[in-house]
Amino acid sequence: MVKRIIIILSVILIIITSILGVRTIKKIKMKNEVEKSSTVFNEQNEIYITKDDENGAIEYRSDTMTININPIKKTNPNIEMWEILIKVNDGSQIKSAFAGDEFNLKNRETTSFMAMNNNAVLAINGAAYGFNKSSYVIRDGIVYRDTRLDCDPLVIQEDGDFRIYDDQFTGEELVAKGAMHTYDFGPDLIRKGEIVDYGDTWYKNDLSPRTAIGQCGPLEYVILVVDGRSDESIGMSLYDVATELKSRGCYWGYNLDGGGSTTLYFNGEVLNNPCDWYGERPISDILYFVD
Structure with a gap:
């Protein structure tokens, strides 16, 4: 039962993400170091925006x-x-x-x-x-x-x-x-x-x-x-x-x-x-x- 609920929630999350068309992906350093960069991906237009939070560089x-x-x-x-x-x-x-x-x-x-x-x-x-x-x-x-x-x-x-x-x-x-x-x-x-x-x-x-x-x-x-x-x-x-x-x-x-x-x-x-x-x-x- 618990497994079924987890699967249902996962499907719902995927649907919501697809509708919004944007998800944020965080790249985390290992060993609890500070976050270095974040990437925003727009699925509809296939656009990636990556920012390095340490030096401010943007791609x-x-x-x-x-x-x-x-x-x-x-x-x-x-x-x-x-x-x-x-x-x-x-x-x-x-x-x-x-x-x-x-x-x-x-x-x-x-x-x-x-x-x-x-x-x-x-x-x-x-x-x-x-x-x-x-x-x-x-x-x-x-x-x-x-x-x-x-x-x-x-x-x-x-x-x-x-x-x-x-x-x-x-x-x-x-x-x-x-x-x-x-x-x-x-x-x-x-x-x-x-x-x-x-x-x-x-x-x-x-x-x-x-x-x-x-x-x-x-x-x-x-x-x-x-x-x-x-x-x-x-x-x-x-x-x-x-x-x-x-x-x-x-x-x-x-x-x-x-x-x-x-x-x-x-x-x-x-x-x-x-x-x-x-x-x-x-x-x-x-x-x-x-x-």
Whole structure:
């Protein structure tokens, strides 16, 4: 009788787990040591999310994308940063979103709000086109604004490849070349595998929060998010960010908006510490990834 009850309860538990579609698997160290990591598995979408509870590293795996998020702390000086390694199956998984879902210079929303509204797995702040009122804005292959800053824009092609062109093109010419999105807060940091050196002034001396993205292979990307303007993390110069991207094998590298805009969102939460006193800064656009 007891055995029958146990079997019935086991079947019920399996049914409930299947309905919910999610189960949590704990990996426990032997000999009563502390728990090291936890994994969440979504059976319906075949998604695994593993977090190492000792160092905060996160791994996301699905049929179409892998994401590895590694928190990094440095001392002398104090720096807190996140290294995000991303590989997708298709260039269409790199997305862009406007605040308010429209191109409007006045609209502002937080990175996390836009990310959740667009079902982003991972998102970062964009290029602040609302502040850079003389910059290219091409999103989803549509030219919203066709002027440029002094720096060349990052062009994300339809196939997911990055481009930073030496020559000046119109927005329509960029679209004809395959441009899907442009970001041009700037400056460009890595061009064709080489660091772009702007000298010893603002490029190497200004320490601030940073958001930067690079490409290191077909459909493989590196994002660096650096906190700053605090005792825990003073920030990083653009040159040092470029050096970090190059050390990770990036062929292209680009600086997005930084300072109080710097935000890293993953799976429903903000991972970094935005430096504005009120937390996340409302901004004009994001760059994000989807399954």
